Amino acid sequence: MDTDRLAELLEGVRRGRVTVDRALKRLNHLPYEDLGFAKVDHHRSLRQGFPEVVLGESKPISAMAAITRAMQKRGTNVFITRLSPEKMTALKKQTKGLHYHQEARAATWISKRIPHRGRGQILVVCAGTSDIPVAKEAALTGEMMGNRVEQLFDVGVAGIHRLLENRERLLSAAVLIVVAGMEGALPSVVAGMVDKPVIAVPTSVGYGASFQGLSALLGMLNSCAAGVTVVNIDNGFGAGFAASLINRIN
Numbered sequence: 001m002d003t004d005r006l007a008e009l010l011e012g013v014r015r016g017r018v019t020v021d022r023a024l025k026r027l028n029h030l031p032y033e034d035l036g037f038a039k040v041d042h043h044r045s046l047r048q049g050f051p052e053v054v055l056g057e058s059k060p061i062s063a064m065a066a067i068t069r070a071m072q073k074r075g076t077n078v079f080i081t082r083l084s085p086e087k088m089t090a091l092k093k094q095t096k097g098l099h100y101h102q103e104a105r106a107a108t109w110i111s112k113r114i115p116h117r118g119r120g121q122i123l124v125v126c127a128g129t130s131d132i133p134v135a136k137e138a139a140l141t142g143e144m145m146g147n148r149v150e151q152l153f154d155v156g157v158a159g160i161h162r163l164l165e166n167r168e169r170l171l172s173a174a175v176l177i178v179v180a181g182m183e184g185a186l187p188s189v190v191a192g193m194v195d196k197p198v199i200a201v202p203t204s205v206g207y208g209a210s211f212q213g214l215s216a217l218l219g220m221l222n223s224c225a226a227g228v229t230v231v232n233i234d235n236g237f238g239a240g241f242a243a244s245l246i247n248r249i250n
Contacts, residue, residue, distance in 0.1 A: 005075065033070055037063060040070045049117075049248070050145055053237065056107070057082035065094035068109070072097070078109035079144050081137060081237050104136035104236075108144065117146035118247040120174025122240075124149060125163075125190060127156030127180035130205040134236040135179040138201065141240025142177075147247055157185045170194050175243040179236065181205025184216030191225035197246055199239045200230045 012018030033040045041052040054067055064080060068091075071078050078098070083091070088100045088107055098107045122142045126135035132153060142149040150173070155163040163170075163186075170176065170193055179201040180186040187200035200223070202216035209215060213233035220230045231238040 033074075035066055035070060038067055040067055042071075042074055042076065045076065050241070050244075051076045051079070054078070054080040055082055056080045056087060061087060061090045061094065064091055068095045068098065072109060072111070075111045077111050077114070077144070078107070079141075080107040081105070083107050101136070101140055103133060104140045105133055106137060106140055108140070114144065114146050116148070117249055118142075118148055118174070118244070119249050120148075120247060121172065122147050122149045122175050122177065122243050122247055123152060123169060123173035124177045124240075125152045125155060125170070125179065125186070127154075127182070127186045128158075128205070129154050131179045131181055131203045134201055134203050134234050135177075137236030138177045138179065138240040138243070139236075141237050142244055142247075145241070145244035147244055155186075156180065156182075157189055160189070163189065167193065175199070175246050177201060177236075177239045177243050179203060179239075180220075181213060181216050182210060184219035187220050187228050187230075188223040188225045191223065191228045194227075196227075197243075198225075198228050199243055200228050201236060201239045202230070202233050204234055 009018060009023055013020060013023050033042055045051045054064060056064055068078050083105055092098060097109050100107050124135050124139045126132060139149045139151055152166055152169055155166060170190060173196060175197050176190060176194060177199045178187040178190050181203035184202050187198055191198040200220040202213045202220055204213035217233055
């Protein structure tokens with residue numbers, strides 16, 4: 001349940017269209033619904049403006065299916081991250097209506113139109129094509145949270161002219177998410193060109209000494225450019241969520 005649905009329910013009670021008993025039944029599972037193995041947080045949208053997100057990477061198919069059905073029953077938008085194609089195929093057999101975003105490795109189910117909540121545009125920038133899955137996760141998160149999201153891919157520092165040719169796109173964004181692996185240099189370069197918040201996302205892309213993204217993470221944390229904030233390795237969702245909070249109208 002979100003603020004709009006709660007306001008609608010309370011207005012129905014006030015006008016006599018909804019009985020108190022019926023309203024209590026609808027509020028029965030606030031703040032959460034205990035499924036035995038999981039406690040689905042139906043109250044999260046009221047507290048944070050966005051429903052609970054399901055991390056699908058390590059969850060059994062049966063658990064994800066039960067959580068999805070519980071959220072769909074309450075009319076809550078569903079967002080499942082880190083979902084492989086194989087898991088999605090199995091999940092489809094136990095649920096209805098999920099849409100798979102293959103590049104982002106995520107699934108969504110939209111109960112109602114997502115209202116526009118962003119002051120400006122979020123621009124997701126990534127260094128190389130190997131970073132695209134993490135960048136796509138960040139972009140999808142921003143869209144699910146009601147933002148206008150643009151994407152600028154394959155503009156890493158190995159060919160800096162590709163980035164410089166898109167200077168106007170960088171300057172027009174309200175918030176920038178910059179995704180890079182290897183040595184993680186791209187967020188520092190971008191932050192040195194713009195006067196907007198830059199959220200850096202290190203990826204686990206790179207050869208042995210990249211240490212599965214640790215080198216990029218440390219490089220971004222040690223950025224000499226001001227205004228760079230860093231999320232965890234491969235955490236496109238966290239970057240998209242943070243950018244959405246920064247960009248939110250109210």
